Amino acid sequence: MSGPLLEVRDLVVEYATAGGRFRAVDGVGFSVGRAGSLAIVGESGCGKSTIARALVRLLTPTSGEVLLDGQDLARMPERRLRPIRSRIQMVFQDPYGSLDPRMPAVDTVGEPLKLRGVRSRAEREREAARLLDRVGLPASTIRRRPAEFSGGQRQRIGIARALAGRPEVLVCDEATSALDVSVQAQVLALLNELRAEGGLTYVFISHNLGVVSEVSDEVLVMRAGRTVEHGPTGTVLAAPREPYTRALRAAALDPTTMRGRKPRDVLAAAKGATS
Ligand SMILES: Nc1ncnc2c1ncn2[C@@H]1O[C@H](COP(=O)(O)OP(=O)(O)O)[C@@H](O)[C@H]1O
Ligand SMILES: [Mg+2]
Structure with a gap:
């Protein structure tokens, strides 16, 4: 089938809480072509893991569509979902x-x-x-x-x-966040290689804009459940339109997270190294 391999339309996820329903994801949409790579970035609590869990159907979205090759998984019953589950896999943070x-x-x-x-x-x-x-x-x-x-x-x-x-799609939710910078770079390099070899399609989730910018064609920046910026990685990084994205970029290059090194240099240094 032509068209994007993964397309998310107007995704809404609400959690039932003691204080009523809490909308963690509020109308997010994106698409990723085969062998493409999209990064979802934003600070802790903005709804990134909720999207990841909706994509692999660890939860059922409140509304919206999750189209894999044109098939909507969003509210598909488990019996029909089972044979499809292997096509979209998750790599967890911890x-x-x-x-x-x-x-x-x-x-x-x-x-x-x-x-x-x-x-x-x-x-x-x-x-x-x-x-x-x-x-x-x-x-x-x-x-x-x-x-x-x-x-x-x-x-x-x-x-x-x-x-x-x-899998055809790999959803990596903070897959390198628990690792120190050089090991993180090695794992990112591995993911990049797998993509080049096998045509894997990625949704790469991180709170660190610097990290994901190295492995993604497109970036979607989230804040409080909504998209605040979405475009080609180069464009978003070079000229972030939103002050929020500029703040994330500054944090990514913060000495305490990247020790002042460009993610690109960290990656280059790690190529060929082992952990
Ligand atoms: N099971 C849940 N019940 C109620 N609220 C939740 C639940 N899971 C996450 N949340 C809330 O939803 C928001 C988004 O969480 P999450 O998707 O984990 O964000 P992120 O991965 O970006 O840190 C947060 O405010 C979080 O507290
Ligand atoms: Mg998370």
Whole structure:
């Protein structure tokens, strides 16, 4: 089908709270073409994770559409959704919380292969080992449990697990935010490589405009559930129209977050390095 691979129209998500309904996302829309990459940026609490959860249907939007290849997932019943779920996968922020502490890496990555119908354990292990190798984890480590890996390695396991479902869209929600700057840059470089190789499509979510600008064609800036700016990354970064976006840009280049280095330079320095 032609047209964007992922299109979100007028998305609204409300949470039921003690004080009534709280509108966390209020009429957000965007589209991403195949092998494209969109960044969603904004400060903590603006609704980014809520959008991510709506995209992968961890929650059901109040209204609006989430079109994957033209099919609306927004209120699709679970039975019809199940075979589609693998096509849009999420990489989470917390590489500790999102991995089962008792499960060896090779099994964590093998789980989604079961859902894909790979019945033979040996075959699952082979494929899981291949995916772990692809994200830079040596074969000698694949039977280790999460606690035996560094934060950066754990995040690589999370990425390998997401890839095991053979997704078309990867939603990365603060996927590198828990990592220190150089490890963060290595993981971003890996995501960029995967996109170039496999034609993966990304929705990349971060509170740090500097980080996502390196991996996205387009940026959508959010504030309090709404879009305040949306355009090509270069344009938004070079000439932010909104004072809010300028503030985010300044924060991204703040010495405490980037130590004054341009994200581009951090990425370049990390290429070829291992974590
Ligand atoms: N389950 C929930 N119930 C009620 N309010 C929520 C829930 N989850 C998130 N929120 C609120 O919705 C807003 C957006 O949250 P979130 O999407 O997590 O923002 P972000 O990821 O940008 O930090 C915040 O004000 C948050 O407190
Ligand atoms: Mg969040």
